[in-house]
Amino acid sequence: MEQQTILVVDDNKEIVFSLGKLLEYEGYRILKAYDGIEALDVLQEETVDLILLDVMMPRLNGLSALMKIRENNKIPVIILSAKTEESDKVSGLVMGADDYIEKPYNPAELTARVAAQLRRYHTWGGGAPKxxxxxxxxxxxxxxxxxxxxxxxxxxxxxxxxxxxxxxxxxxxxxxxxxxxxxxxxxxxxxxxxxxxxxxxxxxxxxxxxxxxxxxxxxxxxxxxxxxxxxxxx
Structure with missing residues (x-):
């Protein structure tokens, strides 16, 4: 199976680094962005299978970036949200996110949710029905x-x-x-x-x-x- 690509978007470079290492260990190809504008630029240049998207970021925040992404892209988006940001989770789902993960995240839960979203996305887009x-x-x-x-x-x-x-x-x-x-x-x-x-x-x-x-x-x-x-x- 072709290696799947995940775009990790967060203005905290330590979080991007740690998420990248965790997912690379699981066999994914990792792309990185540190705000919503960078994320949209990456999507113009690269084929991405899933996005992990932080909410609070400079220049263009995660929810605004999500609205732009959903204008012409159906790839899975998982919102990264602090436990105290309940409204961000709801807003993210309303705007088209497929799931959310609370910070600080549990590595096993995060990798399981990523795998589940990718599995559903590629099954959903798979072979033609009768x-x-x-x-x-x-x-x-x-x-x-x-x-x-x-x-x-x-x-x-x-x-x-x-x-x-x-x-x-x-x-x-x-x-x-x-x-x-x-x-x-x-x-x-x-x-x-x-x-x-x-x-x-x-x-x-x-x-x-x-x-x-x-x-x-x-x-x-x-x-x-x-x-x-x-x-x-x-």
Whole structure:
């Protein structure tokens, strides 16, 4: 398998160095940047498989850089955030991050999350499905599984990889209610813990903002209070 490339972005050079060494030991190729502008410059020149992105940085902070990245790039982005920066985690997920890791990070957890995101990303972008399964249609929402794109009433909407997988899961089972824990385990492919409900909720909210005419009165993705979420069947 071709060596995978990870871009580590943090204004703390010691953190960049230590993360780089840790991930190099795991067999990854490492690129480094020390603010959001440098990160965007690297993406113009290099093929990157995953980004570890700090929030608080000079010139262009992590969240602003993330918005720029998501304009035309779906590669996995993991936010690096201090435990006290809860709002940054939520903002990062809303803006399209796929996961977040708290500082100070646990090396084993970090490498496991990186591997999980890369595995999901390359599986998600892998071999073509059977022709009869190429499109999922429910009302005005269409998912094209060949191109991994979504349309609502004929207009393309830009979904992150994680948002796409959640919507795909719900559209595969219209009318079925999934708990936040079930969604997390099926999409993230990790065992759910007490903290996953907020993570799933943020992604659901972001999906609604993209596919619903009125996100506050959704037509498609519905909450079943106290149980979970479902795709209304049309």
């Amino acid at each position: 022709a009869e399964e190429d499109r999922l249609v429910n009302g005005g929402v269409v998912l094209d599984r060949q191109t991994k794109t979504a349309e609502v009433d004929g207009e393309e909407v830009k979904l992150t990889a994680t948002e796409y997988r959640i919507l795909e899961l719900l559209m595969e089972h219209p009318g079925q209610v999934f708990s936040a824990e079930q969604i997390y385990e099926k999409v993230w492919k990790e065992i759910a813990n007490y903290a996953v409900e907020n993570t799933v909720m943020v992604h659901i909210r972001h999906i609604r903002e993209k596919i619903e005419i009125n996100p506050k009165k959704p037509k498609y993705v519905k909450v079943v209070w106290g149980i979970g979420y479902k795709m209304e069947k049309y």
